[in-house]
Amino acid sequence: MPSCLLFLLFISGFPSSTAFNLTTLTFSRSFSPLFSDFNIKTSHHDKAVSLLLNRLSGSGIISSDYYNYGFFSASIKMPSRYTAGIVVAFYASNVDTFEKNHDELDIEFLGNVKGHAWRFQTNVYGNGSVSRGREERYRLWFDPSKVFHRYSILWTPFNIIFYVDEIPIRHVGRHAGMQGDYPSKPMSVYATIWDASSWATDGGKRKVDYRHEPFIAEFRDLVLQGCVVDPIDQLPSSNCTAEIAALMALDYSTITAHRRKSMQWFRQKYMYYSYCYDNVRYPVPPPECTDVPLEREMLSNGGRRTEGKVSGRRGKGGERRSKAAKHQTAR
Numbered sequence: 456m457p458s459c460l461l462f463l464l465f466i467s468g469f470p471s472s473t474a475f476n477l478t479t480l481t482f483s484r485s486f487s488p489l490f491s492d493f494n495i496k497t498s499h500h501d502k503a504v505s506l507l508l509n510r511l512s513g514s515g516i517i518s519s520d521y522y523n524y525g526f527f528s529a530s531i532k533m534p535s536r537y538t539a540g541i542v543v544a545f546y547a548s549n550v551d552t553f554e555k556n557h558d559e560l561d562i563e564f565l566g567n568v569k570g571h572a573w574r575f576q577t578n579v580y581g582n583g584s585v586s587r588g589r590e591e592r593y594r595l596w597f598d599p600s601k602v603f604h605r606y607s608i609l610w611t612p613f614n615i616i617f618y619v620d621e622i623p624i625r626h627v628g629r630h631a632g633m634q635g636d637y638p639s640k641p642m643s644v645y646a647t648i649w650d651a652s653s654w655a656t657d658g659g660k661r662k663v664d665y666r667h668e669p670f671i672a673e674f675r676d677l678v679l680q681g682c683v684v685d686p687i688d689q690l691p692s693s694n695c696t697a698e699i700a701a702l703m704a705l706d707y708s709t710i711t712a713h714r715r716k717s718m719q720w721f722r723q724k725y726m727y728y729s730y731c732y733d734n735v736r737y738p739v740p741p742p743e744c745t746d747v748p749l750e751r752e753m754l755s756n757g758g759r760r761t762e763g764k765v766s767g768r769r770g771k772g773g774e775r776r777s778k779a780a781k782h783q784t785a786r
C-alpha cells in the first residue's frame with residue numbers, strides 16, 4: 456500500500472474493513488468464451504483467464520449460467536503501457552435474451568495515454584432504460600495495471616452495491632419511483648476487452664495504438680454467487696427465496712456505518728462525475744438519487760468536478776453505447 460494512501464486513511468479516519476470470505480471458481484466451471492476464442496487464454500490450472508485485444512479483435516467471456524440476483528466478483532489486472540481507447544468491462548446483462556427491455560449492471564475501465572491513470576465508470580439499466588443513463592465516473596487510488604484488485608457487483612432485490620476491494624464505491628437502494636429501471640430479470644455475467652477508440656479516451660481523440668498490441672486484461676479469483684435460473688423458463692417456476700435470503704445475509708450486502716464512511720471517503724476523493732448532480736440531463740434527479748451536500752458541491756459543474764485536480768483529463772459523462780453495438784465494434 457503506498458504510504459500516501461496510509462496517510463490519507465489516517466487523516467480521514469478510514470475504517471478497517473473485514474475481507475470478503477469468498478469461494479472462487481475455476482474458469483471452465485463458471486464461464487465460456489463469448490467471442491474471439493483465439494484471444495482467450497486460461498492459465499494457472501484454469502483459475503485465471505487472460506483476455507487479449509489485438510488488431511484482429513478484442514475478446515470476451517460469458518458466465519455459463521443466468522443469475523436471478525447475485526454477487527459477481529473478480530480480481531482483475533488491466534493492460535499496462537499505452538492503453539488509450541481500450542475498455543475492459545466486467546458486467547451483468549441480459550441483452551441477449553431481452554433485446555428491447557434488458558437489464559444491466561456495469562463496471563467499465565477506460566484506458567489512457569501513457570503516464571495517465573486508468574479511470575472507470577459504473578452504470579445501471581433496468582427494463583431497457585437506455586435513454587436514462589445512470590453513469591458515475593471515478594479514478595482509483597492505485598494503478599490497476601500494476602496489481603490485481605477485486606471488483607464486485609452485489610445485486611439483491613433491495614439494493615445494488617459496487618465494490619473495489621472491500622470498499623463500497625456506489626450504493627443504489629431500490630426506490631419505488633425507479634419502477635422497471637431497477638434491474639430485476641435474470642442476467643449473465645460478462646468480461647470483455649474491446650476497442651472503444653471512438654469515445655473511451657478524451658472523448659475519442661486518443662485511439663488504440665496497435666503498435667503496443669497485444670493488450671491483456673487478466674481475471675482470476677472468479678466468484679459467481681446467486682440463484683441460477685433458466686431465463687427462458689422465466690420467473691414463476693424458479694423459486695429463489697433461499698438463495699436471495701442467503702445473498703442478503705452476506706456481511707457485505709449491508710452498508711454499515713463503517714462502510715458508509717469508506718464509501719464517502721472514496722466518492723469525495725475519486726468520483727468526478729455523477730448523473731445525480733447533472734442538472735442539464737436531469738433537471739429533477741432520478742428518484743433513487745440521495746442528495747449528499749459535499750458531493751453536490753464538488754460536482755456542481757453539471758455533475759462534473761469543478762477543481763482541476765482530476766488527472767488532467769476529465770471524461771464526459773453521458774456518452775453511451777449499447778452492449779450489442781460494443782460487441783460489433785469489438786474487432
Ligand SMILES: *[C@@H]1O[C@H](CO)[C@@H](O)[C@H](O)[C@H]1NC(C)=O
Binds near residue numbers: 477
Ligand atoms: C467462510 O465461508 C465458509 C463457507 O462458506 C465457512 O465455512 C467459513 O467458516 C467462513 N470463514 C469465515 C472466517 O467466516
Ligand SMILES: *[C@@H]1O[C@H](CO)[C@@H](O)[C@H](O)[C@H]1NC(C)=O
Binds near residue numbers: 583
Ligand atoms: C418492462 O417493459 C415492458 C415492455 O417494454 C413492459 O411491458 C413492462 O411493464 C415493463 N416492466 C416494468 C416492471 O416496468
Ligand SMILES: *[C@@H]1O[C@H](CO)[C@@H](O)[C@H](O)[C@H]1NC(C)=O
Binds near residue numbers: 694695
Ligand atoms: C419457495 O420455497 C420456499 C422453501 O424453500 C417455500 O417456503 C415458498 O413457499 C416457496 N415459494 C413459492 C412462491 O413457491
